[in-house]
Every structure is written in structure tokens, then in C-alpha cells.
Amino acid sequence: MTPAAVLVTVIAYFLVLYLVASLSGRRADNQGFFVGNRRSPWPVVAFAMIGSSISGVTFVSVPGWVQASQFSYLQMALGFVVGQLVIAFVLIPLFYRMGLVSIYQYLESRFGIASYRTGAWFFFLSKMIGAAVRVYLVCLVMQLLVFGPLHVPFVWNVAATMILVWLYTYRGGVKSLIWTDSLKTFCLVASVGLCIYFIASDLHLDFGDAAGAVARHDYSRIFFFDDLNDRRYFFKQFLAGAFTVIAMTGLDQDMMQRNLSCRNYRDSQKNIVTSGVLQLFVILLFLVLGVLLYLYAEKSGIRTPERSDELFPMIATGGYFPAVVGVLFVIGLVSS
Numbered sequence: 001m002t003p004a005a006v007l008v009t010v011i012a013y014f015l016v017l018y019l020v021a022s023l024s025g026r027r028a029d030n031q032g033f034f035v036g037n038r039r040s041p042w043p044v045v046a047f048a049m050i051g052s053s054i055s056g057v058t059f060v061s062v063p064g065w066v067q068a069s070q071f072s073y074l075q076m077a078l079g080f081v082v083g084q085l086v087i088a089f090v091l092i093p094l095f096y097r098m099g100l101v102s103i104y105q106y107l108e109s110r111f112g113i114a115s116y117r118t119g120a121w122f123f124f125l126s127k128m129i130g131a132a133v134r135v136y137l138v139c140l141v142m143q144l145l146v147f148g149p150l151h152v153p154f155v156w157n158v159a160a161t162m163i164l165v166w167l168y169t170y171r172g173g174v175k176s177l178i179w180t181d182s183l184k185t186f187c188l189v190a191s192v193g194l195c196i197y198f199i200a201s202d203l204h205l206d207f208g209d210a211a212g213a214v215a216r217h218d219y220s221r222i223f224f225f226d227d228l229n230d231r232r233y234f235f236k237q238f239l240a241g242a243f244t245v246i247a248m249t250g251l252d253q254d255m256m257q258r259n260l261s262c263r264n265y266r267d268s269q270k271n272i273v274t275s276g277v278l279q280l281f282v283i284l285l286f287l288v289l290g291v292l293l294y295l296y297a298e299k300s301g302i303r304t305p306e307r308s309d310e311l312f313p314m315i316a317t318g319g320y321f322p323a324v325v326g327v328l329f330v331i332g333l334v335s336s
Helices: 003-024 030-038 042-053 056-069 073-098 105-111 113-147 154-167 173-202 207-216 234-250 253-259 265-300 308-317 323-335
Strands: none
Touching: 003 113, 003 154, 003 173, 003 323, 042 173, 042 253, 042 265, 056 073, 056 265, 056 308, 056 323, 073 105, 073 234, 073 253, 073 265, 105 113, 113 154, 113 253, 113 308, 113 323, 173 207, 173 253, 173 265, 173 323, 207 265, 234 253, 253 265, 265 308, 308 323
16 A cells, blocks of 8 residues: 555544544533443443553454464463453442442542542553553554554654644543444454455455364364463463453543443443453454465465564565455554
8 A cells, every 4th residue: 555545544443433423422511521421222331332442552463473382372361251240240340339420439438548549540550551552553654554654753753643633532441432433443354354255265265264274273273281381271371361450440530431431230230241342353354364364375375474473464565465455454453
């Protein structure tokens, strides 16, 4: 894709995003900004949570991980589901019973104002560091595809990205984020699904043949029980996934505000369980895409890059497929 084509795609996507944010954020008061007036439909929140939990790291890197880690990431994803169950049936009833706007109000009621402020500041610190890493990865790819060829300094790339993000969040808060995250989730899933379709078609594989090719491939091994010292060992991955979700979703104000916007705790529980199962399915799609990318590279004689997270961007935007594949990749990347 040319830099101009990538830039037009990004601008068009953000215009749609801003339109959705403006419509959903109209007449938003404080309750709408922070907890969506507790009127968000739980199926919408469940769908939106997928986009919230998938970062640019997942979108770019997970397909390339299959070479070194096979499908072992699914072991961690199974742990994610268990962690979501703990959040749904332990934390959610507690937070709703207390009528919290900020989950760190629980720390204040239990341990005092010092604990409340400590928890809130650690949230800000961790969120800024995590967001910085995710934005940095996306900006690196955008620098490679757009700003580098146009000789625009990296600092202006970052500034433009942050301004665009701020524009669609400053008015409606969580009320807007739920609907924009739903749009982002749709773009992410559609981009990965259609990329799988185009790659399988180019390899002359129908659905059954593609599934069989992936299942037979050496990279598709899921479970690792044989070596306790292997970082892919099942219980390491599974327990890490469960506790990661509890800490980074259940105890994270950003993620829990979306869940607290549902009408009642029962709806919030449905949302969390549903989004956990859907997230497992989406991660599987990323891993399937990774195997198909390596199959395509092998068949086409494409030299795979030394850094595995460059494989998906290289093939998607390298002119190997119709232009729509590159457009879908850019939309998916920006969405994440």
C-alpha cells in the first residue's frame, strides 16, 4: 500500500469513529461519562470488551508467535476464561452492591483514604505505561507505512495519534467508549477473518482444507505438559492467564467501568462470561492466521523476517493480495 492510501484509510476510519462517539456522547452527564448511566445493554458491552482487551501487540505479534510458541497461547486464553468467572461471580456482585463509580472506592471503605489514593495512583501509573507501549507499537508501524516515506518526524506521528484518540473520548466518556469499542471490535474481527479468507483462497483451500492444514501443522500444538521448565508448560500459562485477567481487568478501573455501566449485576455477569468466551475464539483466529501466514510465505518463497511480529504487516501490505487486505490490516491495527 502507498502511504497516501494508508493515510486515507486511517482518516476515514477515525471520521466514522468520531461520528459514533459524537452520537453516543450527546447529552452525557457525569453518570453517563463515568458509568454510562448504568443503561448499557450487556450484549453490546460484551462485544465491546473484546476490542478493549485486544491491543496492537496482540494484533501484530500473536500471528507471528506461532513459529516459536505454537498454539500454547491458547493455554493462557483458557486461564483468561477462568479469571473472567472469578470477576463475574466474586467482584461484580460486590461492586454493584456498594454502588461504586470508581472500584477504588472499595479500598477507601475497607482500608481508608490512603489505600484509595494509592490504588488510584497505581492505576494511573500502570495504565500510562501500558498505553504507552501499545501506542508506541502502532506508531512504529504507522511510521514504517506512512510517516517515514513522507519524511515526517516520529514525534508528529505520536502527536497526531494521541489527538485523534482524545477527540473521540473527551465528550462521552464510557458511554461513548462502549459504542466506539464495539465498532473497533467489529473492525478487528472482520479484518482477521477476511485476511484468513483471502490467504486460504490464494492457497486454494476451502474451509475444511484450511482447518485440516492448520490442525496438521507442527505449529498447531496447544498443550504442553512434558517439561516443567518450559515457559509453555500448561499450568504456568493457565494460572498466569487467570491471575492476569483478575488483576488487569477485575482490578482495573478502565476495564471495570465498562462492566459497571450495565443495568444490574446480573447483566454485567452475562457480559463478562460472554466476552471471555468470545475472546478465546478471537485469539484462536489470530493463531490460525499465523499458521496460514507461514504456509503462504513458504509456498510463495517469501523470506520470513527475523522479527516474527513483522510477518503479518509485511504480507498484508506488501502487495501479495488485493488492496482490500492491506486496508483491512490498517483498520485492524488502528482499531487495536
